[in-house]
Amino acid sequence: MTRVAIIGAGFGGIAAAHLLRRAGFTDVTVFEKAGDVGGVWRDNTYPGCACDIPAPLYSYSFALNPDWSQRFPPQAEILGYLRRCVRDLGLEPHVRLGAEVTEAAWTGTAWRLxxxxxxxxxxxxxxxxxxxxxxxxxxxxxxxxxxxxxxTHTAGWDPSLDVTGKRVGVIGTGASAVQLVPAIAARAARITVFQRTAPWTLPKPNRRYGRIRRVVNRRVPGVMRAARAGTWLLTVVTGRAVLGQPLSGRLVHGISTLQRYWQAGRLRDRVTPDYAMGCKRVLFTGDWYRTLRAPHVNLVTDDVLQITGAGIHTVDGAVHDCDILVYATGFAATEFLTPLRVTGRDGRLLSDEWREGAYAHLGIAVPGFPNMFLMYGPNTNTGNTSVVYFHESQARYIVQAVRTIAASGPLEVRADVAASFDAEMQRRLAGSVWTGCSSWYRTGSGRVVTNWPGPAAEYRARTARLSPADYTPP
Incomplete structure (x- = not known):
């Protein structure tokens, strides 16, 4: 019996566990260091936290949810969905909570965790x-x-933190800040937002799903599948814009510009980005600019010089007193698998292999690390559509790999195959919009290690079938 270990019980880990079990592999263990499943949707509980991909697409194709309350559901609702998936798909016996894996080493025949x-x-x-x-x-x-x-950091929000009547400083204007600041503005005495670069935004066309819609979803599942297909088509348009298609690009750029024109008012010049649209993550919002215009909200565009006991000093000499300081500064996205120590064949460390930037064939397999397959690995992030779509593609590919291992023994991706794929990725990414600014998509050296350079449908097609010729016994 083939034994499979999955590290992490977020969207990716749950997808892999379910599809492996559905394929007949029953010896599957999901190790989760926290006390609950959910990944980022467990950890990010800041006020206003919600999905910015429409719910019909930000869910598994094998577990459509008829009960979403709105098009862009809040964090608690997504976490509840993932918990139900684990329960309803029969994964609870396979998940070990509070089990942090600190090291994984290939013994020559197996992985020792x-x-x-x-x-x-x-x-x-x-x-x-x-x-x-x-x-x-x-x-x-x-x-x-x-x-x-x-x-606090937005990814470690303390639920007991009360901003009522407080002076709040928020460092960052990315996705979490755009959600947090409008959510706390009515309660805080003053909010000071420190902006390094202005984000590109688009209107957030949210709407509530009423009781009748939810009843129809349950009784006529085809309605959910149609909504999913329609959402997918919309992301195709935005995806083409990000990837450089001129007509789509002009359309999306124009919508963003009009939004700033109508909503930003006197702040318009200060919130206009100075880099190409798509270079950083484009944010969906309906109330960001209006909130920044509120009398008790101050947008600071001068660089932060230092922090003192009382607040934040900026390079213009101003002192901004704060009672609460919030880092809305995102994640170390390019530091894959850190701090897990992974040792592959012949004692090679994955951290050494990735010293110049992470890479993997199809974002899944790394030479020198037999029988290891990544979920949401290098160059598999999407700048415009649902990452869950990519997760399912990877999980299906991994099922094929495990079948091959069960039948023929260990697999290791060929070094030349992985190198060729990485060269293709970097060649295509070099001409992409993502090289035009500093962002969490890139390492300090400028290498883009997170994003997929093409349409999501291309990734689905390229992972649809595992080619045995790409692999060799270790």
């Missing part, structure tokens, strides 16, 4: 599914440790 409590287990196949958005990024600001008030 060491847990934080010292326990060790062996598996035939290793599937890291820790994601790209699991480690919060904190900027190196002088004096950060001196601040006397409450400090």
């Amino acid at each position: 060491t847990l934080a409590d010292g326990a060790a287990h062996e598996f035939d196949v290793l599937v890291p599914a820790t994601g790209q958005l699991s480690r919060p990024a904190l900027p190196a600001i002088p004096g950060a440790g001196d601040f006397a008030g409450r400090v």
Whole structure:
């Protein structure tokens, strides 16, 4: 019996576990370091946290949800969906909560996993599914440790934190800030937003799904499938815009420009991005600019110089007093699998293999690391559509790999195949919009290691069939 270990119980890990079990592999264990499933949707509980991909597409094709309350559901609803998936798909017996894997080493015949409590287990196949958005990024600001008030990152929000009547400083204007600031504005005495670069935005066409819609979804599942297909077509348009299709690009660019024109008012010049649309993540919002215009909200575009016990000093000499400091600074997305120590064939460390930037054939397999297949690995992030679509593509590919291993023994992707794929990725990415600015898509050297350079449908097609010729026995 082929033993499979999956690390991480977020969207990717759950998809892999379910499709493996559906394919007949019953010895599947999902190790989750936290006390609950859900990944980023468990960890991000800040006010206003919600999905920015429409719900019909931000869900599994094998577990459509008839009960979404709105097109862009809030965090708690998505977490509830994932919990129900684990329960309804029969995965609960396979998930080990509170089990942090600190080391994984290839013994020559199997993967030996060491847990934080010292326990060790062996598996035939290793599937890291820790994601790209699991480690919060904190900027190196002088004096950060001196601040006397409450400090939090949006990915570690304390539910007991009360902003009522407080002066709140928010560093960052990315996805979490665009959701958080409008959500707390009515309660805070003052909010100071520190912006390094203005984000590109698009209107968020949210709407509530009423009781009748939910009843129809349950009784006529075809309605959900049609909504999913329609949402997919919309992401095709935005995807073409990001990937450089002129007509789609002009359309989406025009919509974003009109939104700023109508909503930003006197702040229009200060919130206009100075880089190409799509270079950083495009954000969906209906209330960001209106909130920034509120009398008690201050947008600061001067660079942060240092943090003191009382607040934040900027390079223009201004001092911004705060009671609460919020880092809305995203994740260390390019540091794949950190801090897990992974040792492959002949004692090679994955951290050494990825010293110049992470890479993997199809974002899934790394030479020198037999029987290891990544979920949401390098160059599999999507700048415009649902990452869940990519997760399912990867999970289907991994099922094929495990079948091959069960029938013929260990597999290792050929070094020349992985190198050729990586060269293709970097060649295509070099001409993409993502090289035009600094973002979480790129390493410090400028290498884009997160994003897929083509349409999502291309990725689905290229992972549809595992080619045995791409692999060799280790």
